[in-house]
Amino acid sequence: MSTTGTGTPRLSLTVPGRAEQAESQHPVKIAVERLNFYYGQKRALENITIDLRANVVSAFIGPSGCGKSTFLRTLNRMNDIIPGTRVEGTVRIDGVDIYDPALDVVGLRRRVGMVFQKSNPFPKSITENVAYGLRVNGLAGSRAELAERVEQSLRAAALWDEVKDRLDESALALSGGQQQRLCIARALAVRPKVLLMDEPASALDPIATQHIEELIYDLKKDYTIVIVTHNMQQAARVSDYTAFFWLGKLVEYDRTERIFTAPAEKLTEDYVTGRFG
């Protein structure tokens, strides 16, 4: 896997001009305002205000423990299941405050899918993994419909051709990269609007990583993607916007090529050029 170099990072997929276009074409999907997050007494996120746009890939970068994963998990209220945590501020997705006490968290998590750092397929068959989200949300329909949704999702995750002959085999028999794509397929099956990815390739080899990155690039046509990564080349390759976090604060947020070529903050520049982190 590539490590942080000292030279100028490659920007192979971010062609100049694309991002400017994006700004006009892509409305704000997720609007976060003055978000504070606490683990017990400890404040893990400080005053985060950020607008994430629809149908683009936004990357969160920063050193370990900077709060980027914690922030990602506030976007589908995954932190709710950790006891002793507290949130202040607002997160609006399509204008709806997701921390409104009247909001249905289960419905939110269906609309905001998540892929984890370590692939976590269920110890069931490949089909059952993909069908699970449909079943629990009452979207399964007839057997034929279900089979079709499973196939669509596996195709969307670029996994169909590799597994179509063994759909009833255990998902645990797949390779690491295939398992992670299965987790993506599983998330896509319930047709979310937003896909959150927490270092989805950090446990994978370079080839599997490339598969995932190509997949992310394809998926942004249909989904709003937010990805946490501590691999800066990966952020530069796959994302349109990049946010740099440091010690629980959002230091800088801009189009990816600006973050990597002409950051406004000295701290960002030091980080992306590998002077620390």
Add this chain to the structure above:
Amino acid sequence: MTVDAVAAARPVPEPGTTRRRVFDVGFRLVALATLCLALAALATLIYSVLADGAGRLSWEFLTSYPSRRASAAGIYPALVGSVFVIALTGAIALPVGVAAAVYLEEYGTHSRLARLIEINIANLAAVPSIIYGLLGLGLFVRMLSMGQSVLAGASTLALLVLPVVILSTREALRAVPGSLREGSYALGATKWQTIWYQVLPVALPGILTGLILALSRAIGETAPLITIGALTYVPFLPDSIWSPFTVLPIQTFNWVSRPQTAFLENAAAAIIVLLALLLSMNAVAIWLRDRVQRRRAS
């Protein structure tokens, strides 16, 4: 010189350590001796039971009703009664125990009430079994008018094993990786769906192992069943959960208290059958646990 070489290869212990090393070796020997003592006692017990009872073991012994003549007596009703009572005990203890453990582990983990219940469950596990017998007599036999039935016996034994089932189920639930729960929640599953479809299936072998080990303790219980009034002489088979019954330990107890040596042989033979039943239950539990461990390792 050679003396020097030996001295160099085997360095002289530092002064003051000799006593500590002697103590170290001594402690090891004492520990080994106590272990041998315990094993010898067990071996003697098994040997004497086998020597006394092996001669009485036969198909007739397993399938005959009790009799005043020792040579004609068998354990058929007691064997069927034991299996019936234990199966029913499991059927009662499993759902109740699992539900209680799920509440404590998944829902109430951090509430004060849950912590209070938790401490008391640990205490309940240490309560002498005869106390459960008294409770069963008062509650099931009299208050709920179950009489001295299989159901009353199984309910009493279920209460007895419940703390153990709850504790082992909690262990099994705790061993389910958190990533599995997160994956389920992230797809929009509710807590109940996550528990039912993901957590319980993964925890099931562990839960069953705990249940079987708890039941293999219950199958040897005599005191609580005598307390609730299980019969000692049963010349018929229990045909429903309402019917009177006896179990192997009670049959054994009955025979041991007779003066004739022939009945002592019967008692020894009944003990062999009980031990065989118990060991095969434990074997199933170990097999289940091994399967889980192998699956986790791969």
